[in-house]
Amino acid sequence: MRRRVLGGGSSINAEVYTRGTASDFNRWARQEGCEGWSFDDVQPYFLRSESNDTLAGEYHGTDGPLGVSNLNPLPLTKVFVKSCQQLGMPYNPDFNGPVQRGTGAYQTTIRSARRCSAAVAYLGPAKSRKNLTIETGCLTTRILFDANRAIGLEYRQNGTMKTVRAESEILVTGGAIGSPKIMLLSGVGPAGPTRGPWNSRRARSARGRPKPARSFRCRYRLRTQGRHKPGQIQQAALDDMGRAAIRTVQNRAGCLQRR
Numbered sequence: 182m183r184r185r186v187l188g189g190g191s192s193i194n195a196e197v198y199t200r201g202t203a204s205d206f207n208r209w210a211r212q213e214g215c216e217g218w219s220f221d222d223v224q225p226y227f228l229r230s231e232s233n234d235t236l237a238g239e240y241h242g243t244d245g246p247l248g249v250s251n252l253n254p255l256p257l258t259k260v261f262v263k264s265c266q267q268l269g270m271p272y273n274p275d276f277n278g279p280v281q282r283g284t285g286a287y288q289t290t291i292r293s294a295r296r297c298s299a300a301v302a303y304l305g306p307a308k309s310r311k312n313l314t315i316e317t318g319c320l321t322t323r324i325l326f327d328a329n330r331a332i333g334l335e336y337r338q339n340g341t342m343k344t345v346r347a348e349s350e351i352l353v354t355g356g357a358i359g360s361p362k363i364m365l366l367s368g369v370g371p372a373g374p375t376r377g378p379w380n381s382r383r384a385r386s387a388r389g390r391p392k393p394a395r396s397f398r399c400r401y402r403l404r405t406q407g408r409h410k411p412g413q414i415q416q417a418a419l420d421d422m423g424r425a426a427i428r429t430v431q432n433r434a435g436c437l438q439r440r
């Protein structure tokens with residue numbers, strides 16, 4: 182699903198407030214050469230961005246622009262979480278705390294019952310600044326280079342091709358698919374034909390070192406649904422749902438099967 186809207190995915194997503202695991206950040210920093218991306222490096226930015234209305238301390242910020250709040254779980258959710266605990270999964274009151282495993286209700290990027298997207302949190306308060314111009318309806322087609330120095334962008338707006346020059350720097354924030362696509366179409370990446378969702382066009386390597394569009398990984402998501410009339414939740418049915426969910430994860434059944 183692609184999201185052409187200010188705020189990107191944060192304007193249409195499920196609003197679950199979740200960070201990556203510390204071990205992933207640390208692996209990128211230590212084994213993949215992403216200097217400055219260890220969990221210790223990025224955690225201060227998470228804390229600075231967060232305005233949590235409930236949690237505070239080592240793992241949570243309370244004064245940032247991004248509103249975070251608790252859900253009021255539905256009865257079905259509460260019973261499901263209890264079922265998971267009865268089946269041996271530990272209760273976790275905070276998935277952004279020291280441990281991410283377990284069962285519980287997640288927090289959401291919602292402030293005062295309204296979605297707090299990246300656009301709401303960051304663009305809204307800044308949009309009247311004189312040094313900010315927001316253009317919509319634009320599709321970046323490539324980064325312009327002078328030798329190996331990025332100097333501007335080429336983009337299409339309402340059917341017209343345009344260019345813009347950078348005065349100091351360019352940040353590419355097109356998302357997990359959009360950013361590597363822009364880089365590959367700009368000649369940044371491995372030599373030869375590209376593969377992936379953009380394989381109808383070919384990018385040749387002018388600047389071959391980085392590896393955009395490599396090492397994509399799927400994340401697993403399990404959604405269980407059930408119907409109940411108020412006051413008629415059947416514990417046995419929920420236990421069955423919990424067991425089925427756990428069995429699916431343990432056995433990597435269905436869509437979780439390794440290929």
Ligand SMILES: Cc1cc2nc3c(=O)[nH]c(=O)nc-3n(C[C@H](O)[C@H](O)[C@H](O)COP(=O)(O)OP(=O)(O)OC[C@H]3O[C@@H](n4cnc5c(N)ncnc54)[C@H](O)[C@@H]3O)c2cc1C
Pocket residue numbers: 182183184185186187188189190191193194195196197198199319320321322354355356357359360363
């Ligand atoms: C249905 C759905 C539910 C999700 N639920 C959750 C959730 O509950 N919790 C959670 O943490 N995450 C969730 N995610 C994932 C989360 O939304 C993304 O990880 C996050 O938005 C990524 O942010 P980003 O800034 O890297 O990229 P994006 O949000 O993808 O933003 C990239 C932006 O760049 C634009 N763009 C791309 N290419 C170009 C181009 N060539 N020219 C111009 N603009 C371009 C896109 O239109 C988009 O606006 C969900 C995602 C989806 C799709």
